[in-house]
Each structure stands twice: as C-alpha cells, then as structure tokens.
Amino acid sequence: MMEGLLAAEASWLNFGIFFLLAVVLLFVVLGFVTYAILAERKVMGFMQLRYGPNQVGGRFGLLQTVADVLKLLIKEDTIPKLADRPLFILAPVIAFTPAFMVLAVIPFTDKFYFADIGVGLLYYIAISGLTTIGIVTGGWASNNKYALMGGMRAAAQMISYEIPLVMSVIGIILLTGSLNLNDIVEAQKNGWFIIWQPIAFIVFLIAAVAELNRVPFDLPEAESELVAGFHVEYSGFRWAFFMLAEYVYMFAMASLITVIFLGGWLPLPFLGFIPGAVWFALKFTVVIFILIWFRVTFPRIRADQLMEFGWKVLLPVALANIFLTAILKELLNIF
C-alpha cells in the first residue's frame, strides 16, 4: 500500500492521504502516551509493592491519565513576568516537533511505513538532536537558575551520549551496508542484530536511556537537586508539551531499538504465521517494559559520573566494537 503511495506522482489527493495518515498516527501515539504513563505508574507501583492508580476508571485506573491531561489543559497558563516571552512560548514547540518528525522513518511492518529514505537512521539521530535546542531555550527563557542549570545539563548530556549512540550503530551499518531502516530490518533475516552485535546493543540501550533523560540519567530534571530542572516555570499545556515530547521519544526510541536490534516485524523461527504487526508490537512492548524497569531499579547517577561514563567507558567500547566488527567482516567474511 505505502510503496504505491510513495512512488505515486505528487498530487493533492496524495498529500491528503498522507496528511490523514499522519493525523491518525498522531492519535495513535497520543493513545500510546496515555497508556504508557499509566503502565509506567502501574509497573512502578507493583515493583514497589503498592497498587498504583486504581480509582479513576475502574480497578485498573484506566482513565487516570485522561483525567490528569484534562486537568493540565484547563489549568491556568502562567508565564513568569521576567521570562523571555517569545522564547518561553516557542520552546515547547521546538522540543515537541522533532519528536513527532522522527516517527516518519520508522518502518512498523514491511507494508506500513511512512517514508523510505536512504538515510533513515541518520535522519532519526539528526532530527532528535533538535529537541535539545528546545530544552535549552526553554531553560534559558524561564529566567530561573534551576531551569537554566537543568537546560545546560540536558544539552551537555545529550551531546555526550549522542556520540556513543551513533558510534554503536556504525557496526550495524557496516554489516548491512545501508542506512535505510527498511534494509536494516531485511538484513536481519538470518539472525537479529542483538545476536551479531551484543556490545552495540548494550551501548545503544544505555545511550538511548540517557538520550531519553530517564532515570538513571534524568539529571536535567533531577527533582531533589533542581526542583524540576528545565521545566520548573512551565505549567498547564506548555508543560504537557514537554512531557508529551518525552514520551513520544520513548515511543520512537523503543521502535528504533526494535527495528535495529530486534528485527522489527520479523518473526521468530517457525512462528511466521503470526502477522508482522503483532511481532513488532510484542518486541516494542518488551523494550518499553525494560525502560520502565530501569527507572524503578536504578538510582540517579552524579553529573561527573555521567560525563565520565559517557566519554571514558561508552565511547571507547563503541569504537572497539566498530574495530572488531570491521575485522570480523573482513577476515571471516561471514556476512
């Protein structure tokens, strides 16, 4: 279906179809965000021996997040008097837009994808870097020292961990010979890359958690040191946009990990009768669960440890992985 649409001549009808599909995807992602927040609170609750939300919307608190979002939307929209007004308004937009833009290149199944561009992986990494600018400007425009410190931490952390993130996937690009995410999935027909590239997977997973600003790397919004970090001064729907950006990135990053390392829509052997979409959803859910699990089990690390770990451990390991992959590829010629 999508192949035909992508290859078709540009027309208003074509534009309309893509626009409609994008709107549908937006609502699917919003639905995901609603229930990801609930799932996070539930899983955290059970891991900490409590129930989590269980009042609004039946026994499982199914409407809890909906109620929370409704509360955020009707909340008073405050802008501090001394804040930099235009930037304060612009910052959540700059932070959110790239989060949704990156979803364009993720192939969900072999038939359902929005774009088939040659540099898909690079596109993801490049566009996701733009969010940092939104966070830094938001922190700066708030005219608050905690916000500024949170913004600076976010920038330093995201720049530092973007490098191991990129370096770890170079091994996979070497094996695949392509940056196209569809080709990367196709190349995993005889073994997912989590098997061929275990070091890359570990480095990528750690760097991905750091890029998502989640515990144990949530220093930009460390509530015990910085009140709430870069979004101290934000409230109501502007704050909701920052949160939304964070969870949409969680969606995107989990999809990316699924696509790069877990074989995307490819089934396990002998289970090919289950449709690709189900496989993608299963793997995706496992990745999301691992991300929530990390959040519950790890303590936050210190800022200096964060930088040291990124530059002195992850980066050399990622470089060694590239070296190793290149040698194996050349000498053994197994791929």
Add this chain to the structure above:
Amino acid sequence: MIFSGEFLIFMLLALIAVMGGVLMINLTKVVHMVVALVFTFVSIAGIFVLLSAEFIAAVQILIYSGAVTIIMLFGIMLTRHNDESEPKTGRLRKILLFLGVLGFGVVFYIGVYNVDFPQAANTLHENNTEQIGIALYSKYIIPFELTSVILLVALIGAIVLAKRDDQEEADKE
C-alpha cells in the same frame, strides 16, 4: 512550470532561510540570534532535500543545528547569557552599507545568471550516501585524512588551553 510544488517549497524554505539570517542580524538578545540561526540551518537542510542530497541534509541538521548551535548556546551561557548587543547607528554608515549590499546583490545576480553549468551526470542522487563514501575513501582519501589531522590539532589545542587554566588556578591557590 514556474508554479510547481517544488518552486513553492523552494520559495518557502528560501524565505525562512533569509528571514532567519535577517533576524539573526537584527535581534538584540544573543540567544534569540542563535534560535533564528537554527531556522536558517534547518531550511537550508530542506533545500538540500529538494536537491535530492539527503545525506548532506541530514548531516547539515546533525552538525549545524545540533552540535554547532548547542556549542554556541553553551558559550553564551557560560559567559554572560543576558548580553545584549547595542545597535550602532550612523546615517553615513547606513547609506554606505545599503550601497554595499546593493552592489553585492547586483554583482551576484549577474554572476549567477551568467554561470553556465555544464550538464553533469544525473545519477548523482541515487544512493548518494554510498557515492559520497566511495569518493571520500578512494579519490579524496588524502585531503580527508588531512582534515582529520587538522581536527586532531584543534582538539589537542583545546585540551592544552583548558589544562593550563586549571594549573594556573591551582598555583594561585
């Protein structure tokens, strides 16, 4: 042909790029300037996409909008992040400037109009990432390696500068 979709998109992107540049010069707060610059960088990446140079577009966003802008913001915030640049006024200066801009525009308009691009091979847009890679690592390998040496020198220079600062402060204490 003139009002094709490509033309409209190009005009839109070009407009954003030029406006970003103009705003960058005219705004007074340094952080605002950097944000204006981001819009210019991103729309230039869009123009690269229009030219089917997707690899360069992605790298443009990765390096310019991502890394360079963040480093500039860092530099600004580590120094005086509330700095404002005072607009300097002077009638003669303005007139001369306007004439200079006009001359620049005329020269470039004539220059660009008279350039005769030879018809190059039009397969450059297919697999351009691969083509760039092959060209860099086979035909232009020595300039490429030289660039990396220059970057290394800059890196070591930065480390030396940072280290010396530390030692001097320690000596003072």
